[in-house]
Amino acid sequence: MSSTTPPLTRASVVEAHERIKPYIHLTPTLTNTTLSDLASTPQSKDALRGTPWEGQEPAKPRIKLFFKCENFQRIGAFKVRGAFHAVGRLSEGERAKGVVTHSSGNHAQALALAAKTFSIPAHIIMPTISTPSKIAGTRSQGAHIHFSGSTSEEREAVVQKVIRETGATFVPPYDHPNIILGQGTLALELQEQTERLIEGDKRLSVEVGKGGLDAVIAPCGGGGMLSGVATALSGTGIKVFGAEPSFEGADDAKRGVEAGKRIERVKTLTIADGLRTPLGELTWSVISDKEKVHNLYSVTEKNIKDAMRLVLERMKCFVEPSAVVGLATILYNEDFRRLVEKEGGEEGWNIGVAFSGGNTTVEAISKIFAAPEERAERAEGVVGKDGERVAENVAG
Amino acid sequence: MSSTTPPLTRASVVEAHERIKPYIHLTPTLTNTTLSDLASTPQSKDALRGTPWEGQEPAKPRIKLFFKCENFQRIGAFKVRGAFHAVGRLSEGERAKGVVTHSSGNHAQALALAAKTFSIPAHIIMPTISTPSKIAGTRSQGAHIHFSGSTSEEREAVVQKVIRETGATFVPPYDHPNIILGQGTLALELQEQTERLIEGDKRLSVEVGKGGLDAVIAPCGGGGMLSGVATALSGTGIKVFGAEPSFEGADDAKRGVEAGKRIERVKTLTIADGLRTPLGELTWSVISDKEKVHNLYSVTEKNIKDAMRLVLERMKCFVEPSAVVGLATILYNEDFRRLVEKEGGEEGWNIGVAFSGGNTTVEAISKIFAAPEERAERAEGVVGKDGERVAENVAG
Numbered sequence: 140m141s142s143t144t145p146p147l148t149r150a151s152v153v154e155a156h157e158r159i160k161p162y163i164h165l166t167p168t169l170t171n172t173t174l175s176d177l178a179s180t181p182q183s184k185d186a187l188r189g190t191p192w193e194g195q196e197p198a199k200p201r202i203k204l205f206f207k208c209e210n211f212q213r214i215g216a217f218k219v220r221g222a223f224h225a226v227g228r229l230s231e232g233e234r235a236k237g238v239v240t241h242s243s244g245n246h247a248q249a250l251a252l253a254a255k256t257f258s259i260p261a262h263i264i265m266p267t268i269s270t271p272s273k274i275a276g277t278r279s280q281g282a283h284i285h286f287s288g289s290t291s292e293e294r295e296a297v298v299q300k301v302i303r304e305t306g307a308t309f310v311p312p313y314d315h316p317n318i319i320l321g322q323g324t325l326a327l328e329l330q331e332q333t334e335r336l337i338e339g340d341k342r343l344s345v346e347v348g349k350g351g352l353d354a355v356i357a358p359c360g361g362g363g364m365l366s367g368v369a370t371a372l373s374g375t376g377i378k379v380f381g382a383e384p385s386f387e388g389a390d391d392a393k394r395g396v397e398a399g400k401r402i403e404r405v406k407t408l409t410i411a412d413g414l415r416t417p418l419g420e421l422t423w424s425v426i427s428d429k430e431k432v433h434n435l436y437s438v439t440e441k442n443i444k445d446a447m448r449l450v451l452e453r454m455k456c457f458v459e460p461s462a463v464v465g466l467a468t469i470l471y472n473e474d475f476r477r478l479v480e481k482e483g484g485e486e487g488w489n490i491g492v493a494f495s496g497g498n499t500t501v502e503a504i505s506k507i508f509a510a511p512e513e514r515a516e517r518a519e520g521v522v523g524k525d526g527e528r529v530a531e532n533v534a535g
Numbered sequence: 536m537s538s539t540t541p542p543l544t545r546a547s548v549v550e551a552h553e554r555i556k557p558y559i560h561l562t563p564t565l566t567n568t569t570l571s572d573l574a575s576t577p578q579s580k581d582a583l584r585g586t587p588w589e590g591q592e593p594a595k596p597r598i599k600l601f602f603k604c605e606n607f608q609r610i611g612a613f614k615v616r617g618a619f620h621a622v623g624r625l626s627e628g629e630r631a632k633g634v635v636t637h638s639s640g641n642h643a644q645a646l647a648l649a650a651k652t653f654s655i656p657a658h659i660i661m662p663t664i665s666t667p668s669k670i671a672g673t674r675s676q677g678a679h680i681h682f683s684g685s686t687s688e689e690r691e692a693v694v695q696k697v698i699r700e701t702g703a704t705f706v707p708p709y710d711h712p713n714i715i716l717g718q719g720t721l722a723l724e725l726q727e728q729t730e731r732l733i734e735g736d737k738r739l740s741v742e743v744g745k746g747g748l749d750a751v752i753a754p755c756g757g758g759g760m761l762s763g764v765a766t767a768l769s770g771t772g773i774k775v776f777g778a779e780p781s782f783e784g785a786d787d788a789k790r791g792v793e794a795g796k797r798i799e800r801v802k803t804l805t806i807a808d809g810l811r812t813p814l815g816e817l818t819w820s821v822i823s824d825k826e827k828v829h830n831l832y833s834v835t836e837k838n839i840k841d842a843m844r845l846v847l848e849r850m851k852c853f854v855e856p857s858a859v860v861g862l863a864t865i866l867y868n869e870d871f872r873r874l875v876e877k878e879g880g881e882e883g884w885n886i887g888v889a890f891s892g893g894n895t896t897v898e899a900i901s902k903i904f905a906a907p908e909e910r911a912e913r914a915e916g917v918v919g920k921d922g923e924r925v926a927e928n929v930a931g
């Protein structure tokens with residue numbers, strides 16, 4: 140992308156927000172009494188059986204939840220924020236030559252939409268083995284599809300070829316300042332919407348604690364959203380946490396931070412298919428900074444399924460599994476719950492929860508919930524949201 | 536209920552709204568470009584094959600949709616509106632003796648919540664064969680459960696017994712002015728929210744047509760919501776339409792109005808399980824009045840499934856099948872589409888769509904979408920949302 144990129148500061152996120160506002164939805168921040176009550180109820184000792192917390196007294200955190208619903212965002216996910224910011228910051232000359240990326244998911248669709256909006260070409264590199272529905276979906280956004288093999292080397296070769304031939308600018312899915320700053324804009328909205336909701340409660344004489352958020356938790360795959368949220372909230376006093384699936388080593392960010400070294404390769408088929416990617420260099424630098432991301436937590440496939448059922452059946456929000464990993468942490472990770480009990484005390488914590496998106500299908504949900512627990516843990520029944528085979532994921 | 540009940544007028548709905556506002560959620564009215572575009576696209580001739588419209592030129596209506604999302608309402612359905620209105624209008628003396636109803640669904644939960652809020656007893660008559668989860672759910676709201684047989688006579692006997700013993704007031708699920716006026720309040724909000732949304736579009740220089748709604752479509756089971764909406768919008772010039780499933784004669788209101796005589800018994804296992812009930816005497820009197828309800832339409836089980844998939848996967852709203860019968864009519868009923876094409880003309884119509892609720896489960900949705908089309912039409916695979924057997928439904 141353009142060689143002049145803004146620094147990773149809250150001010151840059153505010154600037155990014157001004158730039159992309161006309162193109163994105165102001166998604167709602169919702170509350171839900173049932174879920175806040177559940178989060179504030181100690182888990183049963185039975186629930187802790189067979190976990191690292193077995194035999195301990197369950198934590199008693201007091202929690203009020205504020206859900207930022209990016210499943211209602213354009214293309215059904217937060218990814219349009221980064222894409223519109225990246226395209227919006229290109230010079231006229233750069234823009235004319237178009238943009239290119241490799242992705243078979245939400246980022247490809249988001250970039251295609253941004254390119255269409257600016258009337259410039261979008262080149263999307265997709266593996267030949269992608270499902271026809273996904274190819275058709277991206278093509279219907281007006282993007283040019285280029286096919287590649289499934290390895291990162293084959294993919295990269297096609298990207299370079301497109302750049303040579305067209306002069307298009309590469310827009311990576313997460314590891315770039317413009318993407319990170321774009322994704323971070325959701326945290327500005329979440330912060331302001333939460334304050335307004337609490338202000339409204341005060342007017343209705345509903346008993347409220349503090350006037351704003353104490354913490355925000357965001358899912359972490361490649362780390363674009365989490366880095367953006369951490370950048371946006373840096374210096375506000377609001378603590379930022381990351382959440383990952385633990386299945387088959389998908390908690391690469393957590394393990395990397397614990398070991399003090401980025402994990403560059405991940406091979407997992409967690410049902411949270413948006414979180415199968417390792418961190419990039421830039422997102423690692425933000426997420427491993429304790430001043431920016433307070434801590435990382437992981438949850439099981441069962442935790443994710445249980446949280447997803449609650450969001451679907453109680454909140455009536457249609458979300459993808461990746462979206463609920465933060466909520467699953469709040470509900471079921473005793474380490475996190477202990478922290479809130481300790482730091483929140485009597486007054487408790489107002490926690491913002493970023494729902495990343497809602498791009499899944501009725502069939503994918505049926506499969507996830509039809510799989511018996513052990514099988515879900517082995518994930519054989521849930522190979523990608525559309526049956527696509529997932530090769531080893533490499534940061535990029 | 537109390538012998539003094541207000542007349543069925545818009546003014547009474549406005550009064551009901553003031554009364555219940557503190558107890559209900561102001562649910563959002565949402566728009567969705569994809570669905571409005573789909574509604575404005577002529578159906579393919581293939582889609583009309585095998586329907587009454589086969590061989591005709593598909594209609595070309597221009598439609599903008601405004602969805603009133605009562606799936607986000609308390610207890611997950613619009614029913615709390617009527618319940619809070621009914622309980623709120625009781626005298627102190629009446630209230631002290633409690634309320635009683637027969638229902639295994641949303642009305643029972645809504646009444647239990649209203650009673651709990653006013654700290655009065657709620658007696659709920661449920662068939663002995665009700666699923667344990669439903670019994671537990673209603674009990675968890677603090678209601679007293681009384682069991683009865685499955686026929687309306689057995690049910691009625693237990694209701695009378697409870698009234699004799701406690702002096703509780705009977706609150707019927709739909710066929711009472713206080714219920715109808717309460718349910719109608721959603722139309723006031725929908726009307727105002729739509730006007731505000733259009734006003735907002737104007738400020739953003741988005742091209743808009745008229746300043747408000749041209750029509751509202753609501754699902755019709757017992758007719759409480761449809762009667763309420765029609766009462767609320769009476770005299771506004773906004774046309775009101777009802778939508779029903781056609782499966783196994785569930786379109787009793789439509790057939791009754793066409794024949795000029797109320798149909799009193801319905802026996803259907805439509806997947807839209809909230810709409811298996813016939814009209815009551817009072818709802819019939821409103822719905823058969825052409826000045827109030829402009830027309831009624833029906834849709835197939837497949838239409839309902841297709842519309843439900845769109846709402847889940849595109850709008851990301853978790854809804855029950857009954858909720859989408861209005862949208863299914865707009866998308867797939869050519870008679871309705873022709874009417875909009877004709878009456879809306881070049882400018883088109885702004886149509887409000889009432890989503891009744893979202894009380895279903897992942898498993899119920901899996902079943903509905905797993906069933907092959909013919910089987911879905913025969914409905915054997917989808918016996919109630921929780922496997923409960925449904926006896927013949929009689930108005931009451």
